[in-house]
Amino acid sequence: MLRFVLMEDILNIYKPIGISPLDVIKLLQEKNPKYKDVPMTYAGRLDPVAEGVLLLLAGEDVHKKEEYMKLEKQYEAEILFGFETDTYDILGINQTTQSTGLFEEKIKNLKGEITLPLPPYSSYKINGKPLFMWAREGKLGDIEIPMRTTQIHSTQVLDSYEISSTELLKRITEKVNLVKGDFRQEEILNKWQEVLKDEQKYSVAKTKFNVSSGTYIRSIAHSLGGVLLGLTRTKVGEFDIEDSIKL
Numbered sequence: 001m002l003r004f005v006l007m008e009d010i011l012n013i014y015k016p017i018g019i020s021p022l023d024v025i026k027l028l029q030e031k032n033p034k035y036k037d038v039p040m041t042y043a044g045r046l047d048p049v050a051e052g053v054l055l056l057l058a059g060e061d062v063h064k065k066e067e068y069m070k071l072e073k074q075y076e077a078e079i080l081f082g083f084e085t086d087t088y089d090i091l092g093i094n095q096t097t098q099s100t101g102l103f104e105e106k107i108k109n110l111k112g113e114i115t116l117p118l119p120p121y122s123s124y125k126i127n128g129k130p131l132f133m134w135a136r137e138g139k140l141g142d143i144e145i146p147m148r149t150t151q152i153h154s155t156q157v158l159d160s161y162e163i164s165s166t167e168l169l170k171r172i173t174e175k176v177n178l179v180k181g182d183f184r185q186e187e188i189l190n191k192w193q194e195v196l197k198d199e200q201k202y203s204v205a206k207t208k209f210n211v212s213s214g215t216y217i218r219s220i221a222h223s224l225g226g227v228l229l230g231l232t233r234t235k236v237g238e239f240d241i242e243d244s245i246k247l
Contacts, residue, residue, distance in 0.1 A: 009058035010068070012236075014244035017051045018178030024054055027247050043068035044213070044236060045123065048179045049091045052233035053241050070213045071237035072153070078230040079107075079221045080168070081203045083195075086135065087121040088218035089228035090172045091183055094195045103224050104157050107207055115149040116219040151212040152220075159206040165196040171229070204229060 015024050021042040029035045041062045043055040052075075055068055081103065085092030118124050121132040126143050134140050163171075172192050176185050205226075209217060221228045234241045 009061045010239075011056040011058065012239040012244050013054045013056050014241070014246045015046050015051055015054040016178075016246075017049055017175055019180055020048065021045050021054055023180065024247065025056060028056065031247060041065055043071075044073070046233060047089065047091070047218070047231070048181075048183060049089060049175050049228075050231040050233065052231075053236045053239055053244055054233075055236055055239060068237070071239075073211055073213065073215065073233060074235035075209045075211070075217050076158070076232045076234055077207050077209065077217050077221065077228055079205045079207060079224060079226040080163075080229040081205070081224075081226040083202075083227050084222070084225075085227050088119045088216075088222040089231070090192075091176060091179065091188060092121065092227070093184070093188060094191050097195065103226075104160065104205065106224060107155055107157055107205060110155045110220070110224075111152050113149060114152055114215075114220075115147050116216070116223055117145045117147055119216055119218045119222070120145060122216065148214060148216070148219075150215040152215070153210040153212070154208075155210075156208040157205055158208055161204055161206075162201040163204055164201055165199050168202060168229075169193065169196045175230075208234075 011028070013024055013028065015021065025040050025042065029040070035058060038058050039062050040056055040058050043057060043065050046052065046054055057065060057068065080090070082097055084095050086095060118131060120135045120140055123130045123132065124146065125131070126134065126146070131145070134143055169192060173189060176189055179185060209220070217231055218228050232241070
């Protein structure tokens, strides 16, 4: 039996890379019979290749979802420069190769109100259909991708380094292979193998962002001329990753 630290049935769970928030709920219910027949939801989803703090609400607290969705978030992100994908992260089809500058000053100065388009591969619905379905069907030209205005409270460059094509492909392959479900994995890996066949060095910036609810770190990475190599949500409101429960 797992030992859970509960706060009115608000659970701070660590979501690993590769599974969805719904998978986390299923896993929790399988491992802890207490929650087997209890209504549950999550407040704030995480992408397949993202990890970290995921808030699960149980019982009557499912009705507080909107309240917890509005909490501020903290993320640590690794931004890989020199690439652009259709998902704005490594779980996407590489489209272009750009310059490999670090843009450290641009990252440090990123603060305040920011308006960016939603990632084409996201769950936001237009006419009842998620954006990622419009993208998969090749119909993004039929709609206007919404812009979203959020707040960046602070940014910090924690580290910067260079990575070789060989090591980069290894890291991408490991992460993509962890992803469950149909996310075009084979096509994505084939494209990365093609793009990274020649040995080069690429720049990566490890960053920390404190942002308002609704901020897509993928969109920030894209606006800086890069893609997300890794993303960890380290805090939601007062819920810290140090206290997260690993299933």
